[in-house]
Each structure stands twice: as C-alpha cells, then as structure tokens.
Amino acid sequence: MDRRTVFNGRLLPVVLLLPQLLLTLFFFYWPAAEAVWSSLTTQDAFGQDWVFVGLDNFQDLFDDPLYLDSAVRTVFFCLSVSVLAMCIALALAVFADRQIAGRGVYRTLLIWPYAIAPAMSAVLFLFVLNPRVGLLGRWLNRHGVAWDYTLNGSQAMLMVMSASAWKQVSYNFIFFLAGLQSIPRAVIEAARMDGAKGWRRFRTITFPLLSPTTFFLLVVNVVYAAFDTFGTIYALTQGGPGKDTETLVIKVFRDGVINQDIGSSSAQSVVLMLGVILITAIQFRFMGKRTLS
C-alpha cells in the first residue's frame, strides 16, 4: 500500500507534521507522563517535596473498597448502557431497513439525536423524570410510586443509565442501518426462498452477518459509557446520592479536582489509561485491518 511516487524534501514534511506533533506532545504525552510520575510519588508532611513511593498509591487504591465498588459499578453501568442502546437501535434499524413509505423521514427523525450532548440528555431527562418538575416524575409520585432519583440510589442508577443509553441509540442506529444495507439482497432472498421467516431469518441469517458491526459498536459503546457519560452523570446526580452513581471517571474528578488528592487521582488516571489501552488492543486484535486499511 506504499506509494511508488513521492515528493522529495526533508524539511517540508517535518514542518507539516510539527503542529500536530507539538500539540500531541504538550497536551497528551506530557500530562500522561505527569500522571504516571505523580502516581508513583506523594507529597511530604509539609506539602513541600515529592517523595517517591513506588506502587503505594496503587496499593492503597486496590485496598480501598470504595474504589473496587466504583469499578464494579462502572462495569455494570457500561454493559447495561451498551446492551440497552444497541438493542433498541438494532430493532429500529431492522424496521427502518424495510421497504416502507416514509423511510427517509423515519431515518432523519432517528438520526438527529446524534447531535445531543451527553450533558443535554441529562437536562432533557430531568424535565421528564424529575420528581418535582418532571412531567412523568410527578405523575409517578401521584400514582403511588415513590420515584425520587435524588434520594434513591437504584433509581438514580436507572436514571443515568437510561439517559446515557438514550443518547447513544442514534449513533448505533446509523451503523446498524449501514450494516444491514451492506448485506447482499441475494442472501436475504435465498433465505426467503428456503422459507425462513421473520424472526428466524433475522436470527440465523441477518444477525450473524451483522456481527462485525455489532462487535465494533460494542467496543465503541463501552468506551462511550465509560468516558463520555461524565456529562450526563455529573449533570444529573454528581455521582450521588452518596456514591451510588459514581463511575470511575466521576471518581477521578471528585478525588482530583474537588478533593485535591493528587496521588490517588493520578493512580486512578493511570489505571484508566491501562483500561483504554486494553480496549484498544482488543479492538485492533479483531478489527485491525478495517481500522488501519
């Protein structure tokens, strides 16, 4: 895939690369190196000097039941959000792929939510489900359901999960629809001739053929749920009530920015970095060709 013909010159390409490389260096590598460094040090009793402590910060982190709770909660949250957002999107994509009247309009009306910010989905959900201002939230309370996500931890979790999944459906819908459209008609026709109907045809033919899209989306959704939902959760619950909706990213923010515990929050950042590296490695192991072709 290398080109046969290229331009000569040594200086020009370096100049062209420089802006990207400098920004990368200053705003990616430097902070990342700083995170690794601070995760291995601690401030002395007088807050004057940095003392090298090896892996102590990590040891403390993994001995901290609150951190482990947050990790388990994050995994649960990520998987729930991904599965929910992908199932709804797949169902909608299957029907939007049929030859029906107004399919173009349906598509536009299902694609526009891509533009909604994670924090905005929190705002919209508040207006629907807040126990005091929200239409549905008030309705639930009037009809004997004690709904208040600001006090009840499980309800808070349900709320941030729904808002996060809701925002991600249109992204998944776009990809599932593109995936469905790339399945050759002949394959579906052949299944039809063999008498495979509706659900059976979907389960045995369509869904297996969609598996590359499904896998790609699973990775993207897990990363989205782990990182991009900061805005949704922070705007709705700030991680509360208590710590009931505190995911790992919310915890880094609370510990680092609000409580100023640099050592611990740096160690948490490094753990998250390793997590992202792991996910990216899995992604490339299975889809490397598609991403780098």
Added chain:
Amino acid sequence: MRRPLDRPDYFAHIILILGVMLFAFPVWLVFAGSTQDPDAIMRGDLSLIPDLTNLSVYTRVLLHGTMGTEPVWHMLLISFGMAVAIATGKIFISVLSAYAVVFFRFPFRQTAFWLIFVTLMLPVEVRIIPTYAVMSGFALINTFTGLWVPLIASATATLLFRQVFTAIPDELLEAARIDGAGPLRFLRDIVLPVSGANIAALFVILFVYGWNQYLWPLLVSTDPSLDTIVIGIVKMIGQETQTDWSAVMATAVLALLPPVAVVVLMQRWFVAGLTEGEK
C-alpha cells in the same frame, strides 16, 4: 411469503413511530414548557400544548440570561466559536500531518505516525489532573484559546485523511510532477478538492463534538464569561429550588438547535463520512 404491495407494513410503522416519539417527546415537552408560566410548571401544571403567543421568554434569555447567568446569546457565541475552532483546527493540522506521512519519505516517518496514533488511547478523561497542571503552565486557564487549542490534536482525523490520501492514484501525482507542480500546489489543487466530501463529513462530526464538550470547559475555565451553552444550562438546572423553569427550558431548546440543524442539513454527507471513516 411476499407481502402484498398494497398492504402497508403496519408493524414496522408502529415500531418506528414509537422510536421517533422516544426521542421527540422530551424535546417537545421542553419546547411546550418554555412557553408556559414558570409557576405553573413548578406546580406541575405543564401542558403539552405550547402557547405560541408566549415566545417572549426566548428574547428574554437571549438578551439577559436567567438567574444571574451570562446572556444566552453570549454562551451560544462561545459554543459556536469553540465548535468551529475545534473542527477547523483539527481538520487543518490533520490534513497537513497526513499529507506529510503519505506523500513524503523521511526518517522517523513511521515513528511520527505512531506518536500521533497512540494518542487514541489517552482521552481527556484519563488525564484530568495532569492536564490541568500543564494548562496552567501555559497560562491557558480561563482563556478562550484554552477551550479549543488542546483539543485539536487528533489521531482519528489523521488516520482518516491518511486513508483518503493513500487512495489517491499514483498517476495523479506523476502527472502533477511532470507539470512542475510542487508539493503545496499539489495539496491545494488536487488533494484538497478530491477530499472535499470527507472534509465536509468530518466537519459535521467535529462541530458536534466541539459543541457538546462538557468536561473540558468545566476543567479549564471558571470564568462565567467563558461559559459555553452546555456549561450554562447545567449550572441552571443545578439550582433546583428557585428556578425560572420556562427560561431554562427555552435555553435548552436554543442549546439543541445549532448542532441538530447541522446534523439534519448535512445528513447525507455526515452519515457516509461516519460509517466509512470510523470503521
């Protein structure tokens, strides 16, 4: 088992209409609420039928904000500036770096590419604290520059353009060289025009990305005059007790409009760019 053509597929319509309503309902609710009396909303008397004679709340929040925030026009301007700067900046530096990697041979070419590529694994969320330290080292805290410059380095955009440029046939480059075109001329006259559709698609994606930022502005700015619309609205809903709800709802509608308009108007390009580029 072919369905007769004259009988509509009712089941598909029902599912799709439910799907459309799932997304349209909250936005409709917020729009209807924005035209109503804030006290009525507080009492729970929210009607789903908007009062179209009562749109003055929009002028009010645009010009004056609500509950001591900046005027909404100002927050929209900051968001718009940030979104455009991020989209343009990312595309600009990524085109340049991808062009250098694809059309030149120089020492450490692969190293440079991998240095950019690895940043895929370092999202803002994993380097919250150290980034703040670096930002204050550059005196970028509470500046507009700080809102966008650090966000424009991009592995994804560089990867995408690398892919697009690699597909440009060698013959084009040979012909250009025979005609005596230098590298910058070739970039301007051939490479940029043939990548037009990709650039447009990427612009939509990045505009939305920039508009929707929340954690970054929250980290690098505490100055209310740099509040983006997303930061502004979250501040508004944070004060739950004495809130002017119709004003907040009007602000929410105004915050949604620009990115939604961009996505809907450029839908065709954007969908193609998203599904071809990010796979």
